[in-house]
Amino acid sequence: DAGVIQSPRHEVTEMGQEVTLRCKPISGHDYLFWYRQTMMRGLELLIYFNNNVPIDDSGMPEDRFSAKMPNASFSTLKIQPSEPRDSAVYFCASRPGLAGVGANVLTFGAGSRLTVL
């Protein structure tokens, strides 16, 4: 398995532009998570999905952020419009369902580093 695949790895954009980050989880994993990492706040959970359904989006900072999971193999995190304070590394992670081997063990992607000028 290729692991959790994120794209783009790096994104530089200007304030006000729309940003879309993409994630392909590990095949067979029922849970998908989006985290944001900054120096000031560390690793924050933004939202997670179970079987493509959003379960907890309480970490999404504001309405400018949205996430979708149209199928089991793809998720997007969108920021519209982007602001300089959104600059961070965004991680996607996935894990098996409750009964699976390795339950609760998250596998992370390499991250998408976003810079908003």
Next chain:
Amino acid sequence: AQSVTQPDIHITVSEGASLELRCNYSYGATPYLFWYVQSPGQGLQLLLKYFSGDTLVQGIKGFEAEFKRSQSSFNLRKPSVHWSDAAEYFCAVGARGGSQGNLIFGKGTKLSVKP
């Protein structure tokens, strides 16, 4: 509220010296416990986990951690540090049974290794 505290933001050790990274958690019951490592520019990689049983767990790269219920701690140790261990280390807790889905992470401890 559930929380994870890593009291040391940055630790520097000499190569070959022993290492202990501290982790304390606040949780309503015995959680699942994890240590992850993040190398610069990379995602987080699982080092080890505690689910149940023996409170001393072995992980990859020669790391181990000990769960101490009485102290609500899960400290990470390595007897002899290698230069390649320089990275950031994160402790995390999760609900048993995975019913809550997500993990709660500490703020991380950055490890520097002196030659």
